[in-house]
Amino acid sequence: MKLKGTPVSSGIAIGRAHLISFEEMPIPSYEIAETEVDNEVSRFNRALNLVIEELENVKEAARISISEESLAIFDVHIAILKDPTLKRNTITRIIKERKNAEAAFQTSVRMVLDILENSPDPYFRERVIDIKDLAAKVQMRMLGNHKKQDLDISDPVLVSSQLSPSQTGPFQQIVKAFVTEHGSKTSHTAILARSLEIPAVVGVTGAVSSISQGDEIIVDGIEGLVFVKPTLEEKGEYLEKIRAHKERREKLLLELKKPSRTIDGHHIKLRCNIDLEEELDKAVEFGAEGIGLYRSEFLYLKCAPSLPSEEEHFEIYKKISDSAFPYKAVIRTLDLGGERYFQKHLAPTEANPVLGLRALRFSLKHYDIFKTQLRGILRASTKKNLEIMFPMVTSLEDIQMAKAVLREAQESLKRENIPYDEEIKVGIMIEVPICALNAEAFANNVDFFSIGTNDLIQYLMAIDRNNEGVANYYDPYHPAFLRLLLSVASTAKRHKIPISICGETASDPDLIPLFVGLGIDEFSMTPQAIPDVKARIISLSYKDCRKIALEATKAWSGEEVRRILRSGKAKSGTFLGVRWKKRDKGEN
Amino acid sequence: MVEKDVMITNRLGLHARAAAKLVNLAGKYHSHITISTEQICADAKSILGVLTLAAGKDTMVKIEAEGPDEKESLEAIIDLIENKFGED
Numbered sequence: 230m231k232l233k234g235t236p237v238s239s240g241i242a243i244g245r246a247h248l249i250s251f252e253e254m255p256i257p258s259y260e261i262a263e264t265e266v267d268n269e270v271s272r273f274n275r276a277l278n279l280v281i282e283e284l285e286n287v288k289e290a291a292r293i294s295i296s297e298e299s300l301a302i303f304d305v306h307i308a309i310l311k312d313p314t315l316k317r318n319t320i321t322r323i324i325k326e327r328k329n330a331e332a333a334f335q336t337s338v339r340m341v342l343d344i345l346e347n348s349p350d351p352y353f354r355e356r357v358i359d360i361k362d363l364a365a366k367v368q369m370r371m372l373g374n375h376k377k378q379d380l381d382i383s384d385p386v387l388v389s390s391q392l393s394p395s396q397t398g399p400f401q402q403i404v405k406a407f408v409t410e411h412g413s414k415t416s417h418t419a420i421l422a423r424s425l426e427i428p429a430v431v432g433v434t435g436a437v438s439s440i441s442q443g444d445e446i447i448v449d450g451i452e453g454l455v456f457v458k459p460t461l462e463e464k465g466e467y468l469e470k471i472r473a474h475k476e477r478r479e480k481l482l483l484e485l486k487k488p489s490r491t492i493d494g495h496h497i498k499l500r501c502n503i504d505l506e507e508e509l510d511k512a513v514e515f516g517a518e519g520i521g522l523y524r525s526e527f528l529y530l531k532c533a534p535s536l537p538s539e540e541e542h543f544e545i546y547k548k549i550s551d552s553a554f555p556y557k558a559v560i561r562t563l564d565l566g567g568e569r570y571f572q573k574h575l576a577p578t579e580a581n582p583v584l585g586l587r588a589l590r591f592s593l594k595h596y597d598i599f600k601t602q603l604r605g606i607l608r609a610s611t612k613k614n615l616e617i618m619f620p621m622v623t624s625l626e627d628i629q630m631a632k633a634v635l636r637e638a639q640e641s642l643k644r645e646n647i648p649y650d651e652e653i654k655v656g657i658m659i660e661v662p663i664c665a666l667n668a669e670a671f672a673n674n675v676d677f678f679s680i681g682t683n684d685l686i687q688y689l690m691a692i693d694r695n696n697e698g699v700a701n702y703y704d705p706y707h708p709a710f711l712r713l714l715l716s717v718a719s720t721a722k723r724h725k726i727p728i729s730i731c732g733e734t735a736s737d738p739d740l741i742p743l744f745v746g747l748g749i750d751e752f753s754m755t756p757q758a759i760p761d762v763k764a765r766i767i768s769l770s771y772k773d774c775r776k777i778a779l780e781a782t783k784a785w786s787g788e789e790v791r792r793i794l795r796s797g798k799a800k801s802g803t804f805l806g807v808r809w810k811k812r813d814k815g816e817n
Numbered sequence: 818m819v820e821k822d823v824m825i826t827n828r829l830g831l832h833a834r835a836a837a838k839l840v841n842l843a844g845k846y847h848s849h850i851t852i853s854t855e856q857i858c859a860d861a862k863s864i865l866g867v868l869t870l871a872a873g874k875d876t877m878v879k880i881e882a883e884g885p886d887e888k889e890s891l892e893a894i895i896d897l898i899e900n901k902f903g904e905d
Contacts, residue, residue: 305837308864344869356833
């Protein structure tokens, strides 16, 4: 059987399916305060209504292609979710027993399952699977993450409706590929898969229901195909593809020995984004000039439900500093929020977390957590190659407050006679439009800029990057976005402070000529993207990039920018090798 | 309150799809409606309740309705069951 989805991390893998389902999902259970009751109830209702809405949309979409009889199964599922008893029981448990929404819902579901599982009729016993699946969907909506799981399958391919970073994290040593029903190119599953250098296909409709535990599976992360129980021919074809892929990879690795310069001698610095300390070796192997972004929230995820101690902070930052030396390493302070909510007391549920108390705003409200992290960074900074970066900066006051906390951390270390880098550089992520538009003000107050393109595009275009329904609006080629980048880059140049891009777009070789042309000459990306990006850079002429990028900023639409790039390719020949993506089909 | 006994006559009995139809229909009325076998009494607006009846073909069930539109709701539900849920 062949399933289709969106390829989000390239490569090919053959393995066995490991389904992550409700049964294996540890559900957090804790007492809530009386003041939290309303919040928990609405959290449950919201999750439930979202899943119902999703199912109704799927049903409408399926109406044209499947029979009336098959459509009825959606009605069954919707009726189960709308079931007044299930809903009432859950809410009663939240109110009377003071249970969190997840635990209250699980107990209520369990009661129903007990009755059905004991039914003498096999037909009713089968409904257990449907209910578990639906319950899992609701739990997924309520939970940001869950904990370690044991694996008894070799070469596991994780199959789930949706995966969160903390779910995928524990599997990083052994997992061969990811297959999910939801997600998009910029969701965290995709980003993590790319950083682990394993294939991932998302948006695979029906993956959970049509794949069984232990099925042999081929995941083609290039074409977005998933073969369930492949035929001998299919398997043979893919074994050959794996061999060819490996060969090409080895050739690219040879290119890495060349310096990262355009043909007219413009030096472009390539650095790595790191989530896990295991990736440090890869950064060195791929010839990165340092670490451009260490996402420290992964340390918090690892330590959850408790907080990392100063010592734990220090240890990881020290390793990063040593590994990057003599190059620099940028530590980004906690960027918690949005979909990365993982700890009840750290991140109370917000109606709109992406616009809520997250990242630096959160750190400033939690002085102790913030100061512990800053002390950890400072103590590890004795090699003078660490830099501190604050995420989600929107106001100058925030920077001044953050720097004040940093000064306090420095003074407390001084009093204790603990050495640290007194000239440690402090920079900001530019990922909110207001910050990009006000870059001039920040340039006087910080040592460097780094542009987080995922969030900047998300906030510019009002696109939830985890919502596949609007993913087609995501357009990093949009000239308004390019104009904003040009303005920030020019400001940085004028103030002589370094500027880099550390978003996912930095690992897209097709966008690199535009970014280089706009005046950005440092990029930080997932380690395995470096070979492709470097191969592109050494074929570029900076002069041509500049010309084309400036022309692109005068365009009105992403389509027009892509046309300009294509004609540039024809004229100069330096854009050879541009692989035009599917979205361009049907143009011309 | 009104009530009536009715026999489940469709081949598959009160299975999931039939139950969904029953629940959707019951949900359109304001009255409190129950469906019961000899052992269990379930809320007719709750699919999980209806499923737990595990009522197969040739099971006799009792429908009870109480509320502003009890008569219409009872009639509609009896109709649905007697028409074998539009199946067979």
